[in-house]
Amino acid sequence: MANNEDQFKKVISHAKEYGYIFGSSEIYDGLSAVYDYAQNGVELKKNIREYWWKSMVYMHQNIVGLDAAILMHPKTWKASGHVDAFSDPLIDNKDSKKRYRADVLIEDHAEKLENKAQKEITKAKKRFGDSFNETEFVTTNTRVIGYREKKAEMLSTMAHLLEAEDLSGVKALIEELGIVCPVSGSKNWTDVKQFNLMFGTKLGASAETATDLYLRPETAQGIFVNFLNVQKTGRMRIPFGIAQTGKAFRNEIVARQFIFRMREFEQMEMQFFVRPGQEMKWYDYWKQTRLKWHHSLGLGPENYRFHDHEKLAHYANAATDIEFKFPFGFKELEGIHSRTDFDLKAHEAHSGKKLQFFDPELKENYTPYVVETSIGLDRMFLAVFSNSLQEETLQDGSTRTVLRLPAILAPVKIAVFPLIKRDGLPELAKQIIEDLKWDYNVFYDEKDAVGKRYRRQDANGTPFCVTVDHQTLEDKTVTIRHRDTMEQQRIAISDISGLVAKSLSMKDWLQ
Numbered sequence: 001m002a003n004n005e006d007q008f009k010k011v012i013s014h015a016k017e018y019g020y021i022f023g024s025s026e027i028y029d030g031l032s033a034v035y036d037y038a039q040n041g042v043e044l045k046k047n048i049r050e051y052w053w054k055s056m057v058y059m060h061q062n063i064v065g066l067d068a069a070i071l072m073h074p075k076t077w078k079a080s081g082h083v084d085a086f087s088d089p090l091i092d093n094k095d096s097k098k099r100y101r102a103d104v105l106i107e108d109h110a111e112k113l114e115n116k117a118q119k120e121i122t123k124a125k126k127r128f129g130d131s132f133n134e135t136e137f138v139t140t141n142t143r144v145i146g147y148r149e150k151k152a153e154m155l156s157t158m159a160h161l162l163e164a165e166d167l168s169g170v171k172a173l174i175e176e177l178g179i180v181c182p183v184s185g186s187k188n189w190t191d192v193k194q195f196n197l198m199f200g201t202k203l204g205a206s207a208e209t210a211t212d213l214y215l216r217p218e219t220a221q222g223i224f225v226n227f228l229n230v231q232k233t234g235r236m237r238i239p240f241g242i243a244q245t246g247k248a249f250r251n252e253i254v255a256r257q258f259i260f261r262m263r264e265f266e267q268m269e270m271q272f273f274v275r276p277g278q279e280m281k282w283y284d285y286w287k288q289t290r291l292k293w294h295h296s297l298g299l300g301p302e303n304y305r306f307h308d309h310e311k312l313a314h315y316a317n318a319a320t321d322i323e324f325k326f327p328f329g330f331k332e333l334e335g336i337h338s339r340t341d342f343d344l345k346a347h348e349a350h351s352g353k354k355l356q357f358f359d360p361e362l363k364e365n366y367t368p369y370v371v372e373t374s375i376g377l378d379r380m381f382l383a384v385f386s387n388s389l390q391e392e393t394l395q396d397g398s399t400r401t402v403l404r405l406p407a408i409l410a411p412v413k414i415a416v417f418p419l420i421k422r423d424g425l426p427e428l429a430k431q432i433i434e435d436l437k438w439d440y441n442v443f444y445d446e447k448d449a450v451g452k453r454y455r456r457q458d459a460n461g462t463p464f465c466v467t468v469d470h471q472t473l474e475d476k477t478v479t480i481r482h483r484d485t486m487e488q489q490r491i492a493i494s495d496i497s498g499l500v501a502k503s504l505s506m507k508d509w510l511q
């Protein structure tokens with residue numbers, strides 16, 4: 001595709017055209033940064049959720065699930081630190097009247113230096129060809145080293161300023177770096193201010209008696225407040241984990257980039273409770289395990305990288321992001337955080353209830369430490385969808401749009417077509433669907449020439465098409481066409497299910 005911006009536009013329009021994602025309440029001109037998942041989108045989302053859930057809950061004997069409510073006692077958010085510290089540093093440009101996250105402005109500026117370094121690497125790669133040694137080049141080339149040192153210094157200064165809550169220092173840094181507003185091009189900035197991201201709501205019938213509540217900004221706290229309930233009823237022993245998927249809400253000020261940053265989104269989180277002192281071992285374990293999960297989907301290992309946090313959240317003693325190469329560059333897809341005993345201790349203090357574990361091996365009580373893995377389901381959707389959307393030039397010079405979704409995640413697994421709309425072929429095709437529908441989401445299509453129907457399914461991401469023709473009436477065989485290779489095979493009707501099942505084996509994908 002032409003360039004990243006074009007590709008991203010294509011991703012957004014393809015998602016709408018093929019029934020994956022619509023803007024929320026579009027007939028009223030939509031609601032900014034809120035989206036609806038359409039007939040195919042809801043299936044892809046469900047399949048990603050299931051792939052995550054099975055890899056966490058079914059693959060680990062010591063991890064169990066939970067589905068806590070979105071509304072929680074308001075003290076939860078005081079204890080977790082969200083009331084006091086869940087805010088973004090915002091800055092306005094006085095000329096364009098646009099509002100930005102001050103840290104994002106600086107990070108984007110720093111990323112430009114990385115892009116310059118990458119350009120040097122690409123140039124050198126071209127110059128030296130096969131003999132190019134990237135590791136040696138990046139550690140000896142003065143320009144690359146210079147760009148990267150400058151970037152690191154910028155980010156570290158920002159981290160220190162944010163850590164010290166020195167908002168005028170953050171503004172001074174923006175001015176010193178000469179950062180301009182992307183819209184007006186001016187450096188006419190307001191002061192930097194903190195803005196809390198939680199959505200408030202009310203519980204109760206009348207304004208006077210109603211209690212102020214928050215829509216949860218992360219699912220994790222539902223796990224912490226249930227830690228002892230699950231531990232006792234599940235007779236769990238440390239180390240053990242609790243996994244949960246569900247909606248979270250943040251009043252994002254700079255909501256942009258389609259479903260990358262939304263106001264209502266879904267998280268897939270797992271809190272792993274460990275012995276104090278063992279958290280770094282588990283932090284490394286979960287870093288590797290989660291990266292392996294991502295790699296298993298075949299989107300290309302070069303599209304992932306770790307980014308260790310410069311500025312740690314108030315609850316963490318180590319944190320990293322798994323970043324993915326979205327059409328707009330490498331951005332956070334998942335966070336892995338060593339959250340210490342901050343949350344359990346804070347809930348103990350605010351609730352007055354003990355949240356400790358008696359370790360039978362050590363014969364002592366302690367507050368467990370926690371390692372968390374937290375991934376945005378919508379971001380994962382965007383990663384899979386944008387990476388899968390490809391435009392290919394075929395041997396005959398024609399082009400085809402193909403959505404190469406991993407088969408295990410594809411919304412529709414099999415499309416069944418009668419070659420023509422008569423001679424009993426539609427009836428036979430529908431009979432085949434009657435049998436397959438117990439195991440797969442199957443789609444029937446009889447409109448247009450079969451080639452056109454194949455192309456529609458390619459663009460829809462359907463891994464298999466089955467065509468019923470006159471020979472099927474005679475020998476009960478069909479043509480099965482593979483989306484990625486466009487290869488066609490003649491197989492017995494009774495073999496369709498087995499062939500498709502092979503390509504959807506969770507064991508094969510995950511291993």
Ligand code: GAP
Binds near residue numbers: 267269333
């Ligand atoms: N419990 C830890 C936590 O919530 P986070 O880094 O704020 O950590 C975790 O969020 C993940 O949730 C992110 O890596 C991202 O994938 C997703 N996420 C966060 N804010 C989001 C938003 N506004 N829209 C979509 N996804 C979001």
